[in-house]
Amino acid sequence: MSGWEAAADLVVVGSGVAGLTAALDAAEAGLRVVVVTKDSADAGSTGWAQGGVAVVLGDVAGDSVAAHVEDTLAAGGGLCDPAAVRAILADGPAAVARLRARGARFDGPDARPDRTREGGHSAFRVVHAGGDATGAEVERALVAAAGDRRLPLLTGHVAVDALLDARGTLAGLAVLDDAGRPGVLRTPAVLLATGGYGQLYASTTNPETATGDGVALALRAGATAADLEFVQFHPTVLYTGPAVGRRPLVTEAVRGEGAVLRDRTGRAFMAGVHPLADLAPRDVVSAAISRTLAESGAVCVFLDATALPGFGRRFPTVTAACRAAGVDPTTEPIPVTPAAHYSCGGVVTDLHGRTGVPGLYAAGEVARTGLHGANRLASNSLLEGLVMGERVVAAVLGDRAAGRPAPGPAVAPPPAVPIAPRGVVQRAMTAAAGIGRSASGLAAASDVVEAATALSVPCDRAGVEDAALTLLAQAVLAAAGGRTESRGCHLRTDFPARDDTWQRESLPIGLDATGRAVVLPALATTKGSAA
Template structure:
């Protein structure tokens, strides 16, 4: 039997697989597409980490908490910023090559929205994800202890005795097969395909969240879908992303009259957190009946050399970033919630682990800080492997699970699973689902728009093919998103209610979804103190670290 079955081949999944195989575990990776067909491969900006002075983990922590709208789990953030620099160096040791200054060979660091200083390492200018995926796939190909199976579509988790012991999957030849393992790690990414306009690849259909939910794992924070504010508004899908690093290099958002507007919205202006910028753009689009605003990057010198990916996308649309204003509009980008985990990636189901975008460790709160996503996978994947090596099966009361486990224990008497429920009547196409979610549960929401989405969502759909299962999975995630968004009668982070425009102290917490039960509200644990080494002075923190 396998020691570890990894579902997904992005930064989280491959980091876990390589680390586990290095430790002698028998590992198989299943991915429903080609090995490199991942959201990681599309990432442009880079990886945020406090690598050298004047930065520090304490500053990175403060920026992450500020962006998170009050809902970050402080323990999880401390883990992220404390272990992040070491994991970036591990990635470089594995072969990832980040951009360095020609003069002294030091790592080039970019500043992005919500960051107080430049701390984002990047590769190929704006092709960081592609370089990371290249390095990880090369390491996987060279590793004799890892079997990679491409084009295997996972249908559901196998439960025996209340524990996860494997999956059922559709093999490339169309047969339904079981793949059993002592541990299953979900690293299947997010659900950007819920929306008609997204930066995510077609494989981002919420599969991991949906199958974990059907098996009885706790899900939270799915109402916090982050919309990247500056996707290039052209007739392509996924939408080409205009990296936040552009604004870090001096690009400015302008309205249809050429007026810069972000300084009036936030003290950081064009470098405000993503939720602030996406709202500012969307409000103008709706009020003025516009399809897009503009990003002015004409002040950036050597544009094609610094941002080759963006330059190619613009040129394909007949635009020259050095002379033309670039049309931009928000696009679904990153799901801050997902499967609830402890600080080691353990879910509420024994034998099931999760890391990366599919997980809800609490590290992102209500709004992810730019370039913390790749770091999330780098940090929490190794922690999951270490816990597996230690023989762990059950979750610990750490991170978001400090409060979630009590809800799970009370509601686990509900044993019905989706496989035991007859499919409800009705149907929905992918296009209809995306249209409903975009207009009813997008950047700006209210009770009427959200209720309208619920009215068109079937409870479940019959499925036999991967495409049908993907729609079913998206419907499952959509229902958790919309029901939580209706219950959250406030505006916080990436969740903006037009009918409840302020934050509510009574809603400082999470809505926990368990199959067969109504979502339960769990207050946030706020008394956790920061880890001691996060509060070290800069000189103490970096005295022994060399990049």
């Protein structure tokens, strides 16, 4: 790729919680670091997180890291890596303390922040900011800290490909700017912190940036992904009619503080579905809502928060979204439906963010550490980003100190990649790979995407994103077709029961010789990810 060139010790792709945490740590350690983001620094998924950060700070009677671990394992449906869960959650309090030292302000007194409870949690352990604007506060603090340190931010640039040398070691990163002009960052280390792939679906809580770029880039570089079939649908997204694109989220903390889900007759339908009723894990609640809608023919259910005192003060973001849609949540139930929310799987890494490609690291939603398993526990995502962002920098420093050979000249990757129109991909995935999947539907969706796919050279951000979505569609469909059971947020209508022959077994995804996403030999969760 011709165009400009620059050099760095570490290139961070993405400016969310994991990326900026890593970039700040790397700069403080004396590394030359560049942050690459395809939009503005605050345009990723982090800023949209409402609920909070799940963390045990030691000041809530009866709660403990061990209890947080047990809740996470229970939500993960048997596919979490227990060692990864213990390690990441144990590092949470220190990571939150460092975030606060960088300027983040949580609700309540500094000595004892306010806590709320969310689905799947056995205790009030979720710290929050701005009522229901925690992600926005985390993003604000980290962007401000990056500005204070004058971190180089390359905004308006999309990462196209990892550049490898003849040995398969990372040698750089190819990028395109908003005008389609190419550039290369020569570096021995790239951290992917690009978020998830919610834009695979027509309706999502994710911003437009969540197109799976990082997972696709890692797969093309030779890394492995896993657990891609576990796409978590948030149960309560504000329903305003049939819509495409990002939809307003109604945070789980609303149910945590007493709101009740009701069908159109007013029946509280979660009673008897799960011991935690409305506070059951997200996969359980989303599936129950989908069943209720299918049985009743209704287009939405209702979240009744009318009995909650001070709703507008506690949940200002939700209140503003409701009122913009003509709903007053203090006097009438909120119409809600599920929407694609979080990618529980991603690029397989160890517990320091290392992938199978030397020099390529991943952290945050783009990565699969073993923390989330088949279904993420609410508010564990911001915590994972904080912890893993720090751990990656420790790994980069350790790998440098170990004297890993410098990369050789980069070998140019193939310029043309499979691309299908985004609308075709989104319609196929929404119809066949949402809540409720079957072999026939998955095969039909795969055929539709395949028929619309052609080799093309991405020449701008939209092309890179469409290529990523096409590859992620192949990968998710392959993984969902291969898992012939229902577990966590993967619900097969033709295999409705959980089958524990699948216990602790993840389906790894890689590329075959033609560049197509395929299922590889099984990856046990007890191996590799806890390294």
